[in-house]
Amino acid sequence: MTQAFPFLLLPHLWSSRNRARRRKKGDVLRASIFGSVGVVVCGALFAGAYWLTTKLAGYEEFGDYLLRLGLSWLFLTFLAFLAFSGVVTALSTFFLADDLRLLMGAPVSAGRLFMARFTRTVGQASWMVIFFMAPILVAVGVASCAQPGFYLTAALAVVPFVVIPVAIGAGMTLLLVNVLPARRARDLLMLTSLLFAAAIVLTLRFIQPERLMRVENLPDVTDFFATLQSPITPLLPSFWAGEVLFAGLQGGSDLLHGAALWTTALAFTVVLAAADRRWHFAGYSRSQESPKARVTSLRIVDAVAHALPLSTVRRQLLVKDVKVFLRDVSQWLQLLPLFALVLLYLYNFRALDLERIPYMSGVIKNVYALVNLGMAGFVVATVAVRFVFPAVSAEGSAFWLVRTSPVSMRDFLWSKFWTGLVPMVLFTEILTISANEFMGVAPFLKVVAAVAVIFMTFAMVGLAVGLGARYPRFGADPNQVAGSYGGVAFMIMAVLYILVMIVLVGWPSAMWLFSRVRSYPLSASREAMMAVSFLLAAGLSVATWLVSMRSGVRALDEMNR
Amino acid sequence: MIAIEELVKQYGGFTAVDGVSLDVKPGEIHGFLGPNGAGKTTTLRMIAGLLQPTSGRVVVNGHDLAREPEAAKTSLGFIPDRPFIYEKLTAGEFLTFHGGLYGIDGDGISDRVHEMLDLFELRRWENELIESFSHGMKQRLVMSAAFLHRPRAVCVDEPMVGLDPRGARLIKDVFRRMSERGVAILMSTHTLEVAQEMCHRVSIILRGRIIATGTVDEVRRMAGDGDDELTSVFLRLTGGSGLQEIDEIV
Numbered sequence: 001m002t003q004a005f006p007f008l009l010l011p012h013l014w015s016s017r018n019r020a021r022r023r024k025k026g027d028v029l030r031a032s033i034f035g036s037v038g039v040v041v042c043g044a045l046f047a048g049a050y051w052l053t054t055k056l057a058g059y060e061e062f063g064d065y066l067l068r069l070g071l072s073w074l075f076l077t078f079l080a081f082l083a084f085s086g087v088v089t090a091l092s093t094f095f096l097a098d099d100l101r102l103l104m105g106a107p108v109s110a111g112r113l114f115m116a117r118f119t120r121t122v123g124q125a126s127w128m129v130i131f132f133m134a135p136i137l138v139a140v141g142v143a144s145c146a147q148p149g150f151y152l153t154a155a156l157a158v159v160p161f162v163v164i165p166v167a168i169g170a171g172m173t174l175l176l177v178n179v180l181p182a183r184r185a186r187d188l189l190m191l192t193s194l195l196f197a198a199a200i201v202l203t204l205r206f207i208q209p210e211r212l213m214r215v216e217n218l219p220d221v222t223d224f225f226a227t228l229q230s231p232i233t234p235l236l237p238s239f240w241a242g243e244v245l246f247a248g249l250q251g252g253s254d255l256l257h258g259a260a261l262w263t264t265a266l267a268f269t270v271v272l273a274a275a276d277r278r279w280h281f282a283g284y285s286r287s288q289e290s291p292k293a294r295v296t297s298l299r300i301v302d303a304v305a306h307a308l309p310l311s312t313v314r315r316q317l318l319v320k321d322v323k324v325f326l327r328d329v330s331q332w333l334q335l336l337p338l339f340a341l342v343l344l345y346l347y348n349f350r351a352l353d354l355e356r357i358p359y360m361s362g363v364i365k366n367v368y369a370l371v372n373l374g375m376a377g378f379v380v381a382t383v384a385v386r387f388v389f390p391a392v393s394a395e396g397s398a399f400w401l402v403r404t405s406p407v408s409m410r411d412f413l414w415s416k417f418w419t420g421l422v423p424m425v426l427f428t429e430i431l432t433i434s435a436n437e438f439m440g441v442a443p444f445l446k447v448v449a450a451v452a453v454i455f456m457t458f459a460m461v462g463l464a465v466g467l468g469a470r471y472p473r474f475g476a477d478p479n480q481v482a483g484s485y486g487g488v489a490f491m492i493m494a495v496l497y498i499l500v501m502i503v504l505v506g507w508p509s510a511m512w513l514f515s516r517v518r519s520y521p522l523s524a525s526r527e528a529m530m531a532v533s534f535l536l537a538a539g540l541s542v543a544t545w546l547v548s549m550r551s552g553v554r555a556l557d558e559m560n561r
Numbered sequence: 562m563i564a565i566e567e568l569v570k571q572y573g574g575f576t577a578v579d580g581v582s583l584d585v586k587p588g589e590i591h592g593f594l595g596p597n598g599a600g601k602t603t604t605l606r607m608i609a610g611l612l613q614p615t616s617g618r619v620v621v622n623g624h625d626l627a628r629e630p631e632a633a634k635t636s637l638g639f640i641p642d643r644p645f646i647y648e649k650l651t652a653g654e655f656l657t658f659h660g661g662l663y664g665i666d667g668d669g670i671s672d673r674v675h676e677m678l679d680l681f682e683l684r685r686w687e688n689e690l691i692e693s694f695s696h697g698m699k700q701r702l703v704m705s706a707a708f709l710h711r712p713r714a715v716c717v718d719e720p721m722v723g724l725d726p727r728g729a730r731l732i733k734d735v736f737r738r739m740s741e742r743g744v745a746i747l748m749s750t751h752t753l754e755v756a757q758e759m760c761h762r763v764s765i766i767l768r769g770r771i772i773a774t775g776t777v778d779e780v781r782r783m784a785g786d787g788d789d790e791l792t793s794v795f796l797r798l799t800g801g802s803g804l805q806e807i808d809e810i811v
Binding site for chain 2: 007010011014015016018019022101102103104105106107108109281282285288
């Protein structure tokens with residue numbers, strides 16, 4: 001007897017159950033850290049949404065109007081994300097997933113396979129949106145003293161709302177996989193990621209959120225929201241979902257927009273299923289063909305490596321690491337969203353018109369230098385856990401080459417360190433210097449931040465390389481390596497280190513700043529304390545760097561015994 | 562039982578499989594031989610329904626794969642060279658799921674799973690996660706999955722790779738027993754001794770084309786020497802040993 005499509009989802013459920021039953025070292029720690037972060041985020045979202053809703057409730061009809069627009073805007077924000085997420089997830093679930101090799105060879109009807117894959121795609125693409133949206137909607141309901149029916153309405157509105165954009169995204173993937181002459185699916189991913197990164201920047205430029213910060217504009221928030229409305233807004237599922245929820249909040253129901261949501265979701269699913277039946281096998285077949293891969297010779301890497309004063313061993317290790325990284329589009333592609341976020345970060349601060357608050361602008365600008373230092377530290381930690389920490393694990397099944405060759409583990413690990421350090425220092429220095437330049441930070445703090453960032457980068461790259469060697473996971477996907485026990489341990493240590501550094505650098509900087517603001521000279525004892533604090537920061541960084549590297553080398557040496 | 566007619570697969574301008582036709586009768590073990598990159602795996606993946614042919618036809622147990630894919634796949638067991646297995650499932654769970662894919666469920670599946678685990682000497686590991694299995698154990702698990710639904714035809718890509726002598730012997734015995742029961746087996750292999758020992762007929766593919774088909778004796782005669790080992794015949798048909806060049810380099 002043919003089983004219904006949910007049967008095809010069973011291996012994932014069984015796998016999760018087995019994973020939970022047979023926990024590995026660090027699983028509980030990782031789950032509790034991620035769980036705590038999740039609870040904190042949910043709590044913050046709930047509190048923020050609750051506060052905003054109660055404030056709006058104080059404005060009677062005007063508040064209702066803003067709440068209605070806000071709900072529509074909330075859904076609109078998630079609409080583009082869901083469509084993009086649908087494209088990327090469908091590429092994986094419909095075309096690149098390993099288990100397709102098993103399922104496509106089995107007598108599973110196209111319709112069943114589609115339903116199982118689409119269910120998985122919707123789940124994977126939307127869980128994060130639902131995670132963010134749920135506490136907000138619950139908070140809106142609680143703050144508005146909504147009836148229980150509101151929560152049921154919310155659940156019934158969210159389901160078709162997430163299905164529609166994900167179906168559009170999956171349809172785009174189906175089309176692109178069949179149409180693009182270059183069948184390499186990763187190129188597709190690159191294209192969509194670039195588009196998404198560009199879309200974020202453009203959207204934020206278009207919305208110009210900094211206008212809200214202008215004092216003369218503050219009462220005119222309605223104008224801001226009105227700019228988000230356009231003639232096509234009522235045609236968007238985000239508008240329908242907002243209307244359905246708003247009606248639910250008022251204790252009524254909006255059957256028209258509810259029906260629009262459900263019928264559109266069903267129609268899109270049916271159309272996508274038909275398109276899938278017609279084109280999926282052709283697309284899948286194309287996606288697994290292994291044509292001659294485009295090889296970029298990257299001669300410049302060889303040229304640069306030869307120009308550097310390196311031993312042959314270190315030069316070859318460097319060339320190999322750089323070429324492998326640059327040729328693996330899926331690796332460096334993951335930097336794009338990070339760059340987009342950093343650009344937004346810089347843009348937002350550039351756009352802040354602090355001169356309008358003259359009595360504060362000087363202090364805020366200079367405090368910003370410290371905030372920026374912390375931000376640079378977190379960027380380094382994030383990039384390091386994803387790209388530097390897995391450096392040893394990335395050797396994978398080819399690590400025997402290094403272990404059987406006359407290369408010391410010390411040489412090997414230090415090569416990994418320098419390969420990770422150089423781009424990281426360049427990136428963080430550019431980030432820190434340009435951000436402080438934008439803000440017009442005082443020269444003294446500019447120098448402090450620029451020097452501190454160098455020390456922090458040395459320490460965190462060393463920590464990542466060292467812990468990566470202590471806790472390698474050969475053969476695992478770099479994302480899995482980053483999320484492993486060692487990766488989580490690195491993040492905890494890195495965050496602690498950043499916090500200590502901010503204190504050690506921030507405290508003397510604050511002393512200097514206040515002496516300037518209040519125009520009193522620094523005493524010799526205070527200057528000495530400042531120097532001690534800076535020296536402690538430098539000492540901590542150097543110790544973190546060298547101890548981590550030594551520990552990593554020792555771990556690799558012990559592996560050979 | 563497995564019939565392919567004028568099968569072609571092109572990747573852009575490159576033709577990987579160029580008009581291959583084969584007919585594997587019920588009870589026949591058919592060796593599919595050829596050097597690396599000759600088109601063996603591509604052909605088998607098209608028969609299994611994993612790759613779309615550019616042109617040509619695949620028929621399994623009388624069902625056209627393009628028109629009746631589910632019926633054709635129900636009759637077929639496929640053992641790929643690089644199989645996918647859910648690493649976080651136990652052997653028992655994997656086989657139960659696999660049986661479900663082929664419509665075997667209810668009370669019957671448990672007995673059948675145990676039969677296959679016994680046959681392939683994996684019963685002790687029924688409740689162990691597959692990720693802890695050795696390569697040979699995984700290979701045997703994939704074979705038990707392929708035979709679980711009692712297929713009428715089997716396509717197998719490099720079955721002996723990574724198996725110890727005991728495992729290899731087991732697989733050979735299973736294939737022989739299946740063949741005696743009328744199962745058609747199309748087996749790609751580089752191990753020419755295995756082909757010589759087990760196959761009723763062999764086909765040799767080179768650059769996407771079948772260059773010789775017949776019994777091992779018939780193929781020997783085609784190569785011009787009736788007494789040679791299959792290895793020599795294979796090398797002669799596919800382009801020499803290259804030993805002279807090796808001597809020059811070494």
